[in-house]
Amino acid sequence: MFGHKIVLGMATTALLGSCSMMMGMGGTTYTFKHNPNAADPAAMGKAVAIRKDTMVSTTLTVSGLTPNKAYIAHYHAFGPASSTDPCASNGPVTLGFPSFTSDASGNASVTVSGDPAKIAGDMGAYINVHYASEPSVVPICAPVKMTKG
Amino acid sequence: MFRRVLISPLILSSFMLTPASAATLQLFPFKALGTAGGVSGQLSVRTLSPTQSVSTLTLRGLTPGRAYAAHYHALGKASAEPCASQGPITLGFPAFKANARGQATILLRADPARIAGTLGAYVNVHTASDLTVVPLCAALVKTGAARGTPVAADSVTVKVGDNLFQPASLSVPAGTMVTWIHTGQITHNVLSLTVADLKSPDLRPGDRYSYTFKTPGTYTYYCSYHDGMSATITVTNR
Ligand SMILES: [Cu+2]
Ligand SMILES: [Cu+2]
Numbered sequence: 001m002f003g004h005k006i007v008l009g010m011a012t013t014a015l016l017g018s019c020s021m022m023m024g025m026g027g028t029t030y031t032f033k034h035n036p037n038a039a040d041p042a043a044m045g046k047a048v049a050i051r052k053d054t055m056v057s058t059t060l061t062v063s064g065l066t067p068n069k070a071y072i073a074h075y076h077a078f079g080p081a082s083s084t085d086p087c088a089s090n091g092p093v094t095l096g097f098p099s100f101t102s103d104a105s106g107n108a109s110v111t112v113s114g115d116p117a118k119i120a121g122d123m124g125a126y127i128n129v130h131y132a133s134e135p136s137v138v139p140i141c142a143p144v145k146m147t148k149g
Numbered sequence: 150m151f152r153r154v155l156i157s158p159l160i161l162s163s164f165m166l167t168p169a170s171a172a173t174l175q176l177f178p179f180k181a182l183g184t185a186g187g188v189s190g191q192l193s194v195r196t197l198s199p200t201q202s203v204s205t206l207t208l209r210g211l212t213p214g215r216a217y218a219a220h221y222h223a224l225g226k227a228s229a230e231p232c233a234s235q236g237p238i239t240l241g242f243p244a245f246k247a248n249a250r251g252q253a254t255i256l257l258r259a260d261p262a263r264i265a266g267t268l269g270a271y272v273n274v275h276t277a278s279d280l281t282v283v284p285l286c287a288a289l290v291k292t293g294a295a296r297g298t299p300v301a302a303d304s305v306t307v308k309v310g311d312n313l314f315q316p317a318s319l320s321v322p323a324g325t326m327v328t329w330i331h332t333g334q335i336t337h338n339v340l341s342l343t344v345a346d347l348k349s350p351d352l353r354p355g356d357r358y359s360y361t362f363k364t365p366g367t368y369t370y371y372c373s374y375h376d377g378m379s380a381t382i383t384v385t386n387r
Contacts, residue, residue: 074376080342090340096376135374136336136351 026050030127030142032062035087039131040065040139042106047127047142056119058097059111062129062140065102070132073097073110075118075144078125083148086125087141094123099132122148174316176325178303179208179274179285180232191303192272192287194264195316202261204242207254208274208285211247216277218244219255221263224270224290231271232286239268244277266290291386304359307380308332309339309352312372314380321362322387328359337372344368 027050034043045062060073079091095118100110118124125148128141179190190208197203206219218241225236242257263269267290274285304326308315311333321327329339331352339358341347347370349358362368362384371379 072375076373077342079373080340080345080348090338090373092340092342092371092373092379093376130374134336136338 030144032060032127032129032140032142033087035128035138035141037137037139039137040106043129043139045140051116052113054115055113056116057111057113058095058127059109060097060127060129061109062102063105063107065106065108065129065139067102067104067106070099070101071108071129072099072132072135073127073129075114075124076126076128078122078145078148084146086143086145086148087128089125089148091125094118119144121145173318173320174305175289175320176303176305176322177272177287177289179206179272179287181210182232182283182286188284190274190285190287192289194289196261200260200262202259202264204257204259204264204272205254206242206257206272206274208247209250209252211251211253211274211284212276213247213249213251216244216246217253217274218242218277218280219272219274221269222271222273224267231288231290232273234270236267236270240264242272264289304328306330309337309372311335312337312375312378314370314372314378317380318383319381320383320385323363323365323384324361324387325384326359326361327382328357331356337374337378339370340373341368341370 027048030047032045042064043062044064045060047058047060049056049058065071074093074097075095077091077094078086079089082089095112095114097110097112100108102108122145125145126141126143128138131137173196175194177192179192181188188210190206193205195203211217220238220242221240223236223239224231225234227233227235240259240263242255245253245255247253270290271286271288273283276282305319305321306328307319309329309331329349329352331337331354334354336351336353338351339349347360347368352358362382365384365386368382368384369379
């Protein structure tokens with residue numbers, strides 16, 4: 001949803017609809033929110049998606065993680081469990097970030113580049129960060145598309 | 150609509166024997182013929198590649214220690230019902246004996262072309278001493294004849310590993326209960342975008358989840374925790 005609009009440098013009202021999202025020439029920013037669980041309570045961060053030629057490059061910058069811990073992160077499609085809360089919808093992974101480990105301060109940054117078609121529309125509804133060892137633990141999630149369809 | 154069930158170790162073991170790959174797997178129940186009571190079994194046909202298939206017979210209720218023979222037959226002219234059609238033998242399984250508990254598992258590797266279509270219309274199990282005694286038969290091709298009451302639901306297992314489903318592609322007749330068994334180390338789940346009640350809780354090592362597919366169609370399911378962890382089940386008409 002962000003690709004062509006970034007190339008044209010146009011901010012549309014549709015894109016301003018989500019409070020977690022900001023757009024400019026530097027790409028589209030999605031803000032991570034803490035999920036309702038006790039994992040990594042101070043975890044926070046953002047995802048910045050930038051269109052580069054035919055690819056979209058997304059960089060997560062996260063802090064407050066458990067130091068030196070392995071994590072996995074993904075773009076997910078809108079799942080079956082909710083139509084209005086992408087982060088609670090349990091959708092399939094559409095684009096995976098390389099797995100990563102937080103540093104000694106609990107910070108991490110990871111980038112994935114992928115075909116925009118993989119995360120277009122409902123295919124890219126949210127980005128989340130899981131414990132690699134126990135992927136059902138998802139400390140933070142950034143909504144990308146707020147409603148299904 | 151899902152139920153958690155226990156699967157007997159016997160059924161499980163028959164699937165553990167099959168090699169892991171993104172192959173297609175088809176299952177056919179054996180029907181007991183004649184008066185032999187308590188005989189049952191399943192034929193699984195796994196197509197590994199265009200030139201390689203493995204057929205596995207998993208039989209129980211046979212006479213302990215007795216020698217048997219099993220064959221693929223082509224569709225004969227005697228009946229539209231494959232098992233009654235008296236077709237010629239197209240491929241033989243290795244000769245075997247039932248074990249002390251009356252069970253047997255027999256593998257046959259073959260070029261799929263040799264059992265394609267009506268060349269592999271049915272598999273029957275004969276006693277070795279008298280080939281006219283046929284306690285079991287499994288039909289592979291559909292019949293023109295009207296079918297009676299559907300056969301009891303069969304069950305099939307899919308392994309949930311780290312991070313893949315095995316087999317990744319599976320074909321089962323409608324009414325089959327599929328049980329996913331977690332054989333890996335980390336948490337996974339089984340979810341569908343299109344079927345609301347095909348939805349497991351978090352599965353941990355050793356956990357099982359079952360769902361019965363009633364309607365023919367192609368069903369894709371996935372684990373919401375892992376990149377690329379999805380698979381397909383094709384449900385065919387009985
Ligand atoms: Cu994820
Ligand atoms: Cu998984």
